Amino acid sequence: MPHFRPDLEGLVTYVPGRPIEEVAREIGMSPDDIVKLASNESPEGPFPGVVEAIQEAAQSSNRYPDSDVYDLTNAVAEHVGVDPDQLWFGAGSTGLLGSIALSLGGPATSAVYAWPSFVMYRIISRWAATQAIEIPLDSSHVHDLDAMAASITPNTTVVYVCNPNNPSGTVVSGDRLEEFIDSVPDSALVVIDEAYHDFVADPSYRSMLTRAPQQPNMVVLRTFSKIYGLASHRVGYAVGNAELLQRLRRTQAPFTVTSVAQAAALASLGNTDELRRRAEANAAGRRQLLGALDERDLARADSQTNFVYFSLGDDSQELAREFTSRGVIIRPMSGGWVRVTVGTEPENQRFLEALDSVMETITA
Numbered sequence: 079m080p081h082f083r084p085d086l087e088g089l090v091t092y093v094p095g096r097p098i099e100e101v102a103r104e105i106g107m108s109p110d111d112i113v114k115l116a117s118n119e120s121p122e123g124p125f126p127g128v129v130e131a132i133q134e135a136a137q138s139s140n141r142y143p144d145s146d147v148y149d150l151t152n153a154v155a156e157h158v159g160v161d162p163d164q165l166w167f168g169a170g171s172t173g174l175l176g177s178i179a180l181s182l183g184g185p186a187t188s189a190v191y192a193w194p195s196f197v198m199y200r201i202i203s204r205w206a207a208t209q210a211i212e213i214p215l216d217s218s219h220v221h222d223l224d225a226m227a228a229s230i231t232p233n234t235t236v237v238y239v240c241n242p243n244n245p246s247g248t249v250v251s252g253d254r255l256e257e258f259i260d261s262v263p264d265s266a267l268v269v270i271d272e273a274y275h276d277f278v279a280d281p282s283y284r285s286m287l288t289r290a291p292q293q294p295n296m297v298v299l300r301t302f303s304k305i306y307g308l309a310s311h312r313v314g315y316a317v318g319n320a321e322l323l324q325r326l327r328r329t330q331a332p333f334t335v336t337s338v339a340q341a342a343a344l345a346s347l348g349n350t351d352e353l354r355r356r357a358e359a360n361a362a363g364r365r366q367l368l369g370a371l372d373e374r375d376l377a378r379a380d381s382q383t384n385f386v387y388f389s390l391g392d393d394s395q396e397l398a399r400e401f402t403s404r405g406v407i408i409r410p411m412s413g414g415w416v417r418v419t420v421g422t423e424p425e426n427q428r429f430l431e432a433l434d435s436v437m438e439t440i441t442a
């Protein structure tokens with residue numbers, strides 16, 4: 079056996095939401111009757127015109143993609159109002175997170191983030207041999223920024239703030255976040271992960287995207303995987319100052335964003351009507367789910383995202399199995415808490431029927 083890094087022993091790799099086909103085989107149901115609400119994906123496909131752009135780009139599959147992501151970079155720069163050299167693209171924001179951790183990690187460094195939060199922060203910290211400092215969310219499932227600030231030491235090289243947070247769906251206010259950013263020493267990079275930015279309705283929330291290029295130690299992450307319905311194509315980007323991004327690029331493999339992915343993201347931009355329609359549809363679905371959880375008196379967080387987070391006060395894994403056996407795939411968290419993605423209206427209805435049935439089973 080080769081000598082693997084001993085510090086990676088016991089590392090639990092990312093557990094994705096269970097695929098529809100696998101669950102269909104397991105419970106003997108048609109895949110068409112299974113509802114997957116486990117991965118915070120869009121319940122709709124790509125934006126209008128995007129599949130055609132994908133088909134077109136696929137014709138050049140024999141060529142390597144543009145490693146500089148030139149067209150998409152320019153289009154996004156215009157779209158969000160930054161300079162092209164203030165953007166950095168990767169294979170999803172997950173790809174960028176990996177490069178960030180590798181660039182800033184190493185022995186005798188630490189990374190600070192909330193918990194529970196996006197599980198990749200924990201995994202990439204292990205990859206990078208960085209000590210992970212996990213700060214529990216407060217009693218409202220919101221980042222405890224005071225405790226996070228207090229845990230930053232001279233060895234801390236990266237701080238992740240997931241806003242809105244996955245899995246709780248909660249946001250920290252723009253004012254509070256700006257104060258926190260001001261308090262972080264320049265020796266640590268602040269990563270604001272805004273994967274769910276497009277779904278937020280809370281007026282106290284503010285994106286940090288336009289501040290990022292002005293700040294010497296901050297990047298904001300965005301993704302095409304959520305509201306744009308392109309999770310399969312793996313496109314995400316970071317916004318920050320040009321020199322910072324140049325340094326972070328050193329741990330990124332070449333050609334990580336495929337030509338098809340670049341074309342798909344490019345064709346998705348600019349359709350603000352479709353973006354608004356999808357955000358409104360999600361908000362309506364979220365209201366439906368949160369209202370139903372409240373009617374059933376279930377403890378839950380205040381979601382600003384395309385998922386809801388609530389407790390059934392039982393074993394989370396067992397709960398997920400109960401839902402799966404009813405053809406509804408959800409995401410178990412821990413301590414009886416589960417996360418459920420907002421689906422289409424009929425999908426949400428299927429989930430609520432399953433919820434009532436599971437609640438009957440666990441109270442029986």
Ligand SMILES: Cc1ncc(COP(=O)(O)O)c(C=O)c1O
Pocket residue numbers: 117118169170171172173196240243244271273300301302303309312313314
């Ligand atoms: C908070 C957060 N950041 C990043 C991602 C990853 O997105 P991508 O598909 O761009 O890698 C996710 C995906 O679930 C997420 O929840």
